[in-house]
Amino acid sequence: EMQLVESGGGLVKPGGSLRLSCAASGFTFRHFTMTWVRQTPGMRLEWLSSISATSSDIYYADSVKGRFTISRDNPKNSLSLHMNALRVEDTAIYFCARVVSLEAGWFDPWGQGTQVTVSP
Amino acid sequence: QSVLTQPPSVSAAPGQRVTISCSGTSSNIENHYVSWYQQFPGSAPKLLLYDNNKRPSEIPDRFSGSKSGTSATLGITELQTGDEAHYYCGTWDSSLRAGVFGGGTKLTVL
Numbered sequence: 644e645m646q647l648v649e650s651g652g653g654l655v656k657p658g659g660s661l662r663l664s665c666a667a668s669g670f671t672f673r674h675f676t677m678t679w680v681r682q683t684p685g686m687r688l689e690w691l692s693s694i695s696a697t698s699s700d701i702y703y704a705d706s707v708k709g710r711f712t713i714s715r716d717n718p719k720n721s722l723s724l725h726m727n728a729l730r731v732e733d734t735a736i737y738f739c740a741r742v743v744s745l746e747a748g749w750f751d752p753w754g755q756g757t758q759v760t761v762s763p
Numbered sequence: 764q765s766v767l768t769q770p771p772s773v774s775a776a777p778g779q780r781v782t783i784s785c786s787g788t789s790s791n792i793e794n795h796y797v798s799w800y801q802q803f804p805g806s807a808p809k810l811l812l813y814d815n816n817k818r819p820s821e822i823p824d825r826f827s828g829s830k831s832g833t834s835a836t837l838g839i840t841e842l843q844t845g846d847e848a849h850y851y852c853g854t855w856d857s858s859l860r861a862g863v864f865g866g867g868t869k870l871t872v873l
Contacts, residue, residue: 678862680808687765688800688808688851690862704861738807744814747796748853748862750821751810 645669645752647739652757659729659761661755665722665739665754673717676700676742678750679724681735681759689735692724702745707733729761766791766834767852769865775842776873783868784850785838791863797835799828800851802867808851812837844872 651663665677678693692703692713701713712725722739737757740750768786775781785797797815800808810819815835816828827838835852852865 680862680864685868686849688853688864688867690853690864693862702860702862705859744796745862746855747814748798748855748864749810749813750798750800750808750853751794751807751813753807755807 645741646699646751647741647754649737649739649754649757652737654760654762655729656763657729657731657761659725660725661729661759663724663726663739663757663759665724666717667722667741668721670741672720677715677722677730677744678740678742678745679722679737680740680750680753681733681737682756683735684686691737692740694722726759729759731761731763733759735759764868765855766856766859766863767865769850769852769868771866772869772871774871774873777844779842780838780840781838781870783850783852783870785835785837785865787835787854787863789833790836790858791833791856792820792830793833794857795854796826797830797852797854799826799835799837800853802849802851809862809864811850839870842872846870847872 679691742751743749799812801811802808812828814829856863
């Protein structure tokens with residue numbers, strides 16, 4: 644069974660940093676593009692970043708470009724999201740997902756999510 | 764503000780049919796496949812449809828999808844109370860070079 648498990652969320656002050664991790668199992672991790680998506684308190688889904696199987700192609704949403712860094716460790720079946728200069732508006736549940744087709748917005752499966760709260 | 768536009772809510776009675784629209788532009792929906800996701804409270808989004816109208820094997824054929832021009836539509840027939848959830852459309856935007864989602868639609872089965 645394919646499974647993604649996020650960790651690393653928590654409470655942080657504005658301007659602070661956090662590193663999220665996503666542990667993958669049940670599929671050949673090194674063959675797939677991976678992505679991070681967050682869900683705001685208003686239930687809106689926001690795509691954040693995607694990284695290709697070999698890390699050769701990386702994409703970011705404008706809202707996080709320059710502040711967030713996506714990376715992966717294929718031997719460890721792990722995906723990461725380093726978040727710097729956090730803002731109150733970054734408060735959300737952060738999901739990692741396997742990308743079946745980036746150009747079709749086809750993400751399956753998703754992890755259960757990890758909560759990030761940015762508050763003074 | 765989401766790039767793709769969905770109605771915030773729809774409702775219908777059990778056994779009825781409902782459609783949820785997803786409106787975009789030539790940079791996204793018109794030139795890319797669309798996916799749909801179902802999300803229950805407290806759970807992660809789950810893939811419902813991909814490539815506009817294809818269903819994963821575990822999704823019943825009560826769920827269908829279509830696309831025309833810059834809009835996509837999710838249809839659900841024979842509504843059940845267990846279908847109450849949030850539904851999201853998603854695709855890629857070639858101008859933004861970014862993934863994009865609709866704002867989500869809350870389905871209420873009265």
